[in-house]
Amino acid sequence: MKLSLYQVDAFTSTLFKGNPAAVVPLEKWIDDELMQKLAMENNLAETVFFVPSQKEGTDYDIRWFTPEIEINLCGHATLASAFVLYTQLNYSKPSITFSSKSGLLKVEKNGSNYEMDFPSWKPERISDYPDGMAEILGVKEILGAYRYRDLLIEVATEEELVNAKPDFTALKKTGEMVILTAKGDTVDFVSRFFAPSAGIDEDPVTGSAHSQLIPFWSEKLDKKKMNAKQLSRRGGDLICEQKSAERVMMGGECVFYMKGEFDIDN
Known part of the structure; x- marks a missing residue:
């Protein structure tokens, strides 16, 4: 074949x-x-x-x-x-x-x-997530934790997000797929995505994560149309829009x- x-x-x-x-x-x-x-x-x-x-x-x-x-x-x-x-x-x-x-x-x-x-997958704030997640992700402080399909972690700055150094062995043991996000310096929001439990330590650009990020940041920034960057080593650029409560556009x-x-x- x-x-x-x-x-x-x-x-x-x-x-x-x-x-x-x-x-x-x-x-x-x-x-x-x-x-x-x-x-x-x-x-x-x-x-x-x-x-x-x-x-x-x-x-x-x-x-x-x-x-x-x-x-x-x-x-x-x-x-x-x-x-x-x-x-x-x-x-x-x-x-x-x-x-x-x-x-x-x-x-x-x-x-x-x-x-x-x-689909628009709006994550909801949670308090129950694995202990030591800040240390596992290599960040100073977690501003908030949210969940839809994945665990979404907000940090204070783009710089902190860029400098995060996850312990992938420890993260894999939690079974979590994690979206790390912050307000952007030159775009509306930035992110990174880690999924060692799915065989991907860090994904370069993740559309499904933006099904969760777009409604999260649309509400937080009170904006419908946004520009985003995923700050992996390869990097990626996305145009985003919250079209309705049920649907988002990313391109x-x-x-x-x-x-x-x-x-x-x-």
């Missing part, structure tokens, strides 16, 4: 920045175990698979795998999938609707940007890196 593979840097206009995703278009689903093995072999934050959808009002069904697990939502790999469809696979409709484990996800091409309509650019082929006996 031969399968095509595209590697794309998402949420960036510069090669070797943003978040690399492996994109594997399929004609029909292959075994879950094989998809997980391919994701492990690729060893990127996410490998995304999609197939033509049989559902009314939907173009493709989509799934995402880290090297360790399947996840229920991934922004950068969805962005990369839309980019591959438009630039490599001759897709020509004004928008693409993906069906996923997190519902319908619509992507529109707007010039060089790809704008994704995603950015993509850069093509390579095309390859799997040759698998199955």
Whole structure:
């Protein structure tokens, strides 16, 4: 069995920045175990698979795998999938609707940007989170802890966020996926994302985290439209909007890196 593979840097206009995703278009689903093995072999934050959808009002069904697990939502790999469809696979409709484990996800091409309509996951303040989290994350002080899917930790400044040095072994033992965030110096907000329990110590740019960050900062800053940066080593830029209580928009650019082929006996 031969399968095509595209590697794309998402949420960036510069090669070797943003978040690399492996994109594997399929004609029909292959075994879950094989998809997980391919994701492990690729060893990127996410490998995304999609197939033509049989559902009314939907173009493709989509799934995402880290090297360790399947996840229920991934922004950068969805962005990369839309980019591959438009630039490599001759897709020509004004928008693409993906069906996923997190519902319908619509992507529109707007010039060089790809704008994704995603669920709004507003995190709520909590007091019950793992002991010693400030020390585990390597930050001075936690201003607040919040949760939706992930544990969102707010710190005081962008500088503190940049200088954070997590203990990934200790963080993995907690089982938490952590969004670290602060008000930005030159943009509205900044973040980093750590998920060693999912096989990713630090993710370069995380769309699903922004499903939680956008409603958090929209309320905090009293703004609907915002600009954000994820301050990983590779870095990424996002345009963001709180569209309603149920939906957010996040978008950015993509850069093509390579095309390859799997040759698998199955």
